[in-house]
Amino acid sequence: GIQVEQSPPDLILQEGANSTLRCNFSDSVNNLQWFHQNPWGQLINLFYIPSGTKQNGRLSATTVATERYSLLYISSSQTTDSGVYFCAVRDTGKLIFGQGTTLQVKP
Amino acid sequence: NAGVTQTPKFRVLKTGQSMTLLCAQDMNHEYMYWYRQDPGMGLRLIHYSVGEGTTAKGEVPDGYNVSRLKKQNFLLGLESAAPSQTSVYFCASSYSSQWGGYTFGSGTRLTVV
Numbered sequence: 001g002i003q004v005e006q007s008p009p010d011l012i013l014q015e016g017a018n019s020t021l022r023c024n025f026s027d028s029v030n031n032l033q034w035f036h037q038n039p040w041g042q043l044i045n046l047f048y049i050p051s052g053t054k055q056n057g058r059l060s061a062t063t064v065a066t067e068r069y070s071l072l073y074i075s076s077s078q079t080t081d082s083g084v085y086f087c088a089v090r091d092t093g094k095l096i097f098g099q100g101t102t103l104q105v106k107p
Numbered sequence: 108n109a110g111v112t113q114t115p116k117f118r119v120l121k122t123g124q125s126m127t128l129l130c131a132q133d134m135n136h137e138y139m140y141w142y143r144q145d146p147g148m149g150l151r152l153i154h155y156s157v158g159e160g161t162t163a164k165g166e167v168p169d170g171y172n173v174s175r176l177k178k179q180n181f182l183l184g185l186e187s188a189a190p191s192q193t194s195v196y197f198c199a200s201s202y203s204s205q206w207g208g209y210t211f212g213s214g215t216r217l218t219v220v
Contacts, residue, residue: 004149033208033209041195041213041216042213042214043197043211043214045209045210045211048208086149086150088150088209094140094165095140095199095201095209096152097149097150097151099147099148099149100149
């Protein structure tokens with residue numbers, strides 16, 4: 001099955017800093033999502049982005065399917081951005097998750 | 108919009124007890140999934156369903172059973188709970204197997220003592 005690797009595993013930022021999270025996958029996919037799991041455990045859809053670039057406020061994502069990676073950009077980070085960021089790809093109808101990047105934004 | 112609703116939100120079981128977790132979605136999605144999340148790990152697929160009356164095994168199915176008698180509901184059962192099943196359980200649904208996003212419920216925190 002498809003392997004999904006995220007980097008870095010942990011990230012600490014000062015409020016206002018920018019960051020880039022990376023997701024690599026081992027095979028071609030036609031479906032990729034980014035999720036944010038907040039400190040209360042809730043999984044929030046950020047982007048459904050099988051290819052191309054999307055932006056939503058301070059967050060944006062780019063997927064280059066031919067090169068098997070996706071990037072999540074967080075600009076002007078806020079403490080509410082803290083939590084775990086997961087990317088997930090479809091493999092024969094099932095969503096396979098990476099291990100996540102744990103982000104801590106300090107005030 | 109309710110989306111995906113999981114009940115209960117919290118539960119403590121004794122080893123050997125049984126219970127059923129309920130997942131309900133109101134988006135007319137064909138596909139439904141049960142995941143578990145353990146500390147420091149991503150989500151792992153337990154079982155899934157591609158439509159009413161169907162179920163299939165995921166990555167970690169042992170110790171669990173599921174049923175999809177109605178399109179909107181997906182039940183996860185533990186017949187004889189074990190401490191290794193202490194976890195947070197998430198249900199999800201999607202419209203298609205090939206495109207479109209998943210919607211997740213808010214999770215059920217289960218502790219087996």
